[in-house]
Amino acid sequence: MEGPPAMTGTPDLLYSDVETDLRASVRDLLTDHGDPAALLARVESGEPYDLKLWRTLAGDLGAAGLLVPESLGGQGASARETALVLEELGRGLAPVPFLGSAVLATCALLHTDTTQQPVAELLGRLASGAAIGCLAVPLSAMPGTGFPTGVRATAEGRLTGRIGTVADATVAETLVVPAAGPDGAGLYLVETRAAGVTVAEAVPLDLTRRLADVTLEDAPARRVAGQDTAAAAVRAALLAGAALLASEQLGLAQWCLDETVAYVKQRYQFGRPVGSFQAVKHRLAEVYLHLVSARAAARAAADTLARDDTDLPVTAAVAQAYCAPAAVHAAEECIQLHGGIGMTWEHPAHLYLKRAKADELALGTPAKHRRILAGLVDLPG
Amino acid sequence: MSTVDSEGDAEDLRSRVREFLREHDHTVMEPLDFLRARFDAGLAWVHFPAGLGGIGAPRAAQAVVDAEFEAAGAPDNNPRRIGIGLGMAAPTILQFGTEEQQRRFLRPLWTGEEVWCQLFSEPGAGSDLAALGTRAVRDGSDWVVEGQKVWTSGAHVARWAILVTRTDPEVPKHQGMTYFVCDMTAPGVEVRPLRQITGEAEFNEVFLNGVRIPDAQRLGEIGDGWRVAQATLMNERVAIGGRPTPREGGMVGVVAQTWRERPELRTPELHDRLLRLWVEAEAARLAGDRLRQQLAVGRPGPEGSAMKLAFARLSQELSALEVELLGEEGLRYDDWTLRRPDLVDFTGREAGYRYLRAKGNSIEGGTSEVLRNIIAERVLGLPTEPRADKDVAWKDLPR
Numbered sequence A: 001m002e003g004p005p006a007m008t009g010t011p012d013l014l015y016s017d018v019e020t021d022l023r024a025s026v027r028d029l030l031t032d033h034g035d036p037a038a039l040l041a042r043v044e045s046g047e048p049y050d051l052k053l054w055r056t057l058a059g060d061l062g063a064a065g066l067l068v069p070e071s072l073g074g075q076g077a078s079a080r081e082t083a084l085v086l087e088e089l090g091r092g093l094a095p096v097p098f099l100g101s102a103v104l105a106t107c108a109l110l111h112t113d114t115t116q117q118p119v120a121e122l123l124g125r126l127a128s129g130a131a132i133g134c135l136a137v138p139l140s141a142m143p144g145t146g147f148p149t150g151v152r153a154t155a156e157g158r159l160t161g162r163i164g165t166v167a168d169a170t171v172a173e174t175l176v177v178p179a180a181g182p183d184g185a186g187l188y189l190v191e192t193r194a195a196g197v198t199v200a201e202a203v204p205l206d207l208t209r210r211l212a213d214v215t216l217e218d219a220p221a222r223r224v225a226g227q228d229t230a231a232a233a234v235r236a237a238l239l240a241g242a243a244l245l246a247s248e249q250l251g252l253a254q255w256c257l258d259e260t261v262a263y264v265k266q267r268y269q270f271g272r273p274v275g276s277f278q279a280v281k282h283r284l285a286e287v288y289l290h291l292v293s294a295r296a297a298a299r300a301a302a303d304t305l306a307r308d309d310t311d312l313p314v315t316a317a318v319a320q321a322y323c324a325p326a327a328v329h330a331a332e333e334c335i336q337l338h339g340g341i342g343m344t345w346e347h348p349a350h351l352y353l354k355r356a357k358a359d360e361l362a363l364g365t366p367a368k369h370r371r372i373l374a375g376l377v378d379l380p381g
Numbered sequence B: 001m002s003t004v005d006s007e008g009d010a011e012d013l014r015s016r017v018r019e020f021l022r023e024h025d026h027t028v029m030e031p032l033d034f035l036r037a038r039f040d041a042g043l044a045w046v047h048f049p050a051g052l053g054g055i056g057a058p059r060a061a062q063a064v065v066d067a068e069f070e071a072a073g074a075p076d077n078n079p080r081r082i083g084i085g086l087g088m089a090a091p092t093i094l095q096f097g098t099e100e101q102q103r104r105f106l107r108p109l110w111t112g113e114e115v116w117c118q119l120f121s122e123p124g125a126g127s128d129l130a131a132l133g134t135r136a137v138r139d140g141s142d143w144v145v146e147g148q149k150v151w152t153s154g155a156h157v158a159r160w161a162i163l164v165t166r167t168d169p170e171v172p173k174h175q176g177m178t179y180f181v182c183d184m185t186a187p188g189v190e191v192r193p194l195r196q197i198t199g200e201a202e203f204n205e206v207f208l209n210g211v212r213i214p215d216a217q218r219l220g221e222i223g224d225g226w227r228v229a230q231a232t233l234m235n236e237r238v239a240i241g242g243r244p245t246p247r248e249g250g251m252v253g254v255v256a257q258t259w260r261e262r263p264e265l266r267t268p269e270l271h272d273r274l275l276r277l278w279v280e281a282e283a284a285r286l287a288g289d290r291l292r293q294q295l296a297v298g299r300p301g302p303e304g305s306a307m308k309l310a311f312a313r314l315s316q317e318l319s320a321l322e323v324e325l326l327g328e329e330g331l332r333y334d335d336w337t338l339r340r341p342d343l344v345d346f347t348g349r350e351a352g353y354r355y356l357r358a359k360g361n362s363i364e365g366g367t368s369e370v371l372r373n374i375i376a377e378r379v380l381g382l383p384t385e386p387r388a389d390k391d392v393a394w395k396d397l398p399r
Helices: A017-032 A036-043 A051-059 A079-092 A098-110 A117-128 A229-266 A278-306 A312-337 A339-343 A349-361 A366-376 B007-023 B031-040 B061-071 B083-096 B099-111 B225-241 B251-261 B268-296 B304-325 B327-331 B351-362 B368-379
Strands: A133-135 A151-153 A158-167 A174-181 A184-191 A197-202 A211-220 A222-225 B116-119 B135-139 B142-149 B160-166 B177-183 B189-194 B203-214
Touching: A017 A051, A017 A079, A036 A349, A051 A098, A051 A117, A079 A098, A079 A229, A079 A278, A098 A117, A098 A133, A098 A158, A098 A174, A098 A229, A117 A222, A133 A158, A158 A174, A184 A211, A184 A229, A222 A229, A229 A278, A229 A312, A229 A349, A278 A312, A278 B268, A278 B304, A278 B368, A312 A339, A312 A349, A312 A366, A312 B268, A339 A349, A366 B268, B007 B061, B031 B099, B083 B099, B083 B116, B083 B160, B083 B177, B083 B225, B135 B160, B142 B160, B142 B177, B160 B225, B177 B203, B177 B225, B251 B268, B251 B304, B251 B351, B268 B304, B304 B327, B304 B351, B304 B368, B327 B351
Parallel strands: A133 A174, A151 A174, B116 B160
Antiparallel strands: A151 A158, A158 A211, A174 A184, A184 A222, A197 A211, B135 B142, B142 B203, B160 B177, B189 B203
8 A cells, every 4th residue: 555645845834034024015005905895895896806906016016927937027936925925815805816817827828838929928918917817717627627628729729619707807808718729738818809709797706806707709819838738737727726725715714813803802792802702712713723724734835836846736735625614614703703793794704705615616626625635645535 | 042053053963972972882881871871961951951961052952962862773761651751840840940959850850760740630620720729738847748639640650740739728729839849659649540431541540648748849939839830831732842743644644544455444425534634634734844843943833722722633533533434343442451551552552442542632731622712812812701710719719
């Protein structure tokens, strides 16, 4: 009998000083850009994304280009810093297309031949925030479950097909579309303004990350990766996305815990602060316990991704299988321990629950990640 | 800050050990003589002061020294058997003991010549340690002790005990306690095995009937026993932090191995439970690594209490899963004979034993309920519950 594969080393699970500084900058920026009430007003408006915030994040802080090498116009940082930004975006539930553009689309393109002029140019524009991209796969797509086949390409590079529930597509200018062409799998760039492209907004469970159904009818496209490269690029992007989404879930859970702790300290019932009741304390201690492990799991995934460690498939699956339910638990406890106010539209707790639950389905559910893990660590069903 | 600052410092330590090994050939020396010499050379617990088994090095230096001795195949001081001495008694004696006490007790403690136990818990005072009622009354230069302790690991092999007593029942419970070193061979000390759920007697009840303790064996001031006991318990929690474990180290590895070796036992329902617990165990293991990395850079976090909670739940759920996985075999038990083990050996026994013994993990060393309170109050800053015992003299408390 075999056992789990050997690890190549203990990941660095701490935050570096640079990362801590970056956290402070992102948090300051998000605080300046509005409170939960403003967020609520925005997601119900005609402009649910805060593109001004996005441009500042990308332009002033370089957040969108962290994963992109300096030679291509990015910051040349790593997945560790990217994870940190996601922690803060999760904490603030910032309505920006970071996951779709700076993570999924960027990662997919980085795994193609980046010396191609259109790829290099697009990566530069994504890194600077001049353009928003998105990887045209359903947000629920799972790393390691085969190449999407919903879109077909002609030899002339025209695409036809439909992809449902694509995250961040509503604000994207360029779609990175996996499609089956005459020579097999391919990765194509499609401009959303082009003829034959329809991006129809769906009503999303998570109001702060918008979804769209993308329909392509003989839409013009440019192929940037062929068989093998295309499949590997999609796989790598989804794996990186799953590994990094854990940090968003961590930040989200941290907000839920902090907010709930603050609330039960100041809310009195039966002549005592609600937070002095043991039944309440123990529930919050459980949320804290999950956060301690979630932080370690999310950091491990980010660090193995940053080092391109062969253990990445395991750490990513562990991070998703652990952090996704931990975030949902934190958001559910946030609502319960806020009592009646937690059920209202005016309190932001529901936005966090909606994001936590949507994140649980995003990039593979915990159950799917556990099944992947079963194969990786030799625990067959 | 407790780090070995550079690889240069680590290399200095290693060469110091190698020099010691050149002068003391463990292949010909008696193990005990070797250990005494190691203590005298300051290479026992290197963060202790010179003359007391150390060289005043940073705490992190210990791992470097231990690894070097281990690599040479030198005898160790069997820390499993005397864990309470090393983890709890020694740091307390170092912090609160007189120089005379330190010189008398620390060397035989470290070499394992003298085993220590801990007389804290009582039948009426477990989690609420400050409620304890074992009395110590001054009689000339001695104290006379009357009372009963419980859950005492190793009392039947111990030479010495750390003991907390009540010396003033007229003041509130935290104020009237005093801490002693108790001679376990003194007249009036009676040790009885306490048989537990597993059938074995890992613990003891200890009866103290008119036991005389010289005042010279007091640790700390009269009435200051609570503070000394708190220091002891803090050291216990530090000791739980322990060494890094590999992936699938501990209970999860035992269950995973059974799963791999016995495909005929697998069911889809148990498969998902196993994977959930595998993920939890891996996340908790990484959290332990993270805690150690924080300590290594001198930024200890409050995560330790959470780790103990996680460990207790995991070992209970994994051992329960294993019994169910075994099906018909899970109906059997390996051995109900009354035994007196020196250490808890989760891997040396069968699934039923692990299942039963793990029930203690959420009770011993601070119950999960008390730990959740600690997290809630000290980490999250939530208000304490109203207390009925705060300004009341111990003798007037309901019990």
